[in-house]
Amino acid sequence: MTRFLSLICFLSITLSFAQKEEAKWDVNAPGDEFEYKTHRFTTSEGTWMNLDVSPDGKTIVFDMLGDIYSMPATGGKAKVLRGGIPFEIQPRFSPDGSKILFTSDAGGGDNIWIMDADGSNPKQITKENFRLLNNAAWMPDGYSFVARKHFTSGRSLGAGEHYWRKWNAA
Template identity: 50%
Template sequence: MVCRSGSVATALLASRKRPDAVEQEKDKKEEKKDEKKDEKKGLPLKSDRKVEFTTDEGTWLSLDVSPDGKTIVFELVGDIFTLPIEGGQAKLISGGMAFDSQPKFSPDGQWITFISDREGSENIWIMHPDGTGVKQVSKDPNSEFTSPNWAPDGKYVFVSKAQFGIGSSEIWMYHVDGGSGVQITKSKPTPTTERSKRPNAMGVVASPDGKYLYYAAKLGSLYYNQQLPTWHIARRDRKTGDEDNLIHQIKSAFRPVLSPDGKQILYVTRYETATIRNRSLPATFFRATPSCPGGKKLFTTRMERSSGWILPLERKKQFRSRPRYHRNWGRSWISRKRWNKGR
């Protein structure tokens, strides 16, 4: 009896907590809640103000044309719009605080691939032309993606990927259902590799039959407005992995685009100030400058206004598109800094 009573008394005393101890536990719980709230804080999640404006110019616009030749998709200050080929009212299909860029129609016109940092780092995404069905394709927080483009079968997306800290872009391929991707060019430089020996491959486009990849290639790290060493147009056999240097041009040749029949290649060069050139390819031989399905018209932007221009190959007439925009704005700054934990 004594033993049992002592046990009960001890248990009762142990179960009683001093008021100050209870308060301390409450404070700890509140601190944990505050920490969780702080973890979610970062860039503004809502726009601060709305701005409506009409413009006929932009900066470094990327555009593409739908396979049926009726619609242009383009980016403007981090948002993606569609526009009738004849011009008119631009329709926002992807906007908000994320920076979306480099849209590209799939071969069947049912999807658009683009680059977005909406999850904290730039990755490949896809969506329908009306902005629905948004889906993340790649999930790499340690790389920078540029120039996405479709495989002819519409099941894969080719892209240039540069790992942070290395300064070298390689060609990768991702299935639209996701995954870790497959590396196409495999030079695999490291941070200790000399800058002059770090290879780069950008602006990839596949031949209509899917047998070859065309892209701009060069040795050496990337610098804006760099004259030498020059970019050249390379062709890669997807089956054997063999790479041929097709076009060498003074002041570089880059951003190759193939005609729909695969017999002509269009590329950009800084030779003679700024030039778009096309060249016939032997045998089986347009992204930054896409073409209509018939291959008779080109679509591009001009530096004088960075607005949309349609350039028939026979150079008889040019058409200009002047869209109108409506945009929500957030903070008045843009940072290329990568934040930890997606912030």
């Protein structure tokens, strides 16, 4: 009888802890403690930006203040491809111009993501949580990329290596 009561007590405590499991923090929904405010601005220039030109030379993709935009190479109004709370930078067109690689912290830390050239179908490709990635560049095959993977130690700048990955389009 004592073993049975001990088992019941153990199971009820275990279930109690399982029910109280905290929800994972989400960059896109940081909660009430983050006082997110939307700001609007107009500009015709920028600095500390990354840009790439589509293989056909018709479109420019660039980042500004953590959002990714595209616009005609001949000029005109920029279109937001990725905006919001996540910090997203370093867009790069695929060799055929159909996809864009970029760096995003939407998954919780800087990782490499991919999206269609129109900004649709974003997908996280790498899932590093300590040795973060950035500066992705396509390989000529259009299915592989190389990125910089960061390592830190007691030095303030850390070190890095090249990270190669083939992604599955499916």
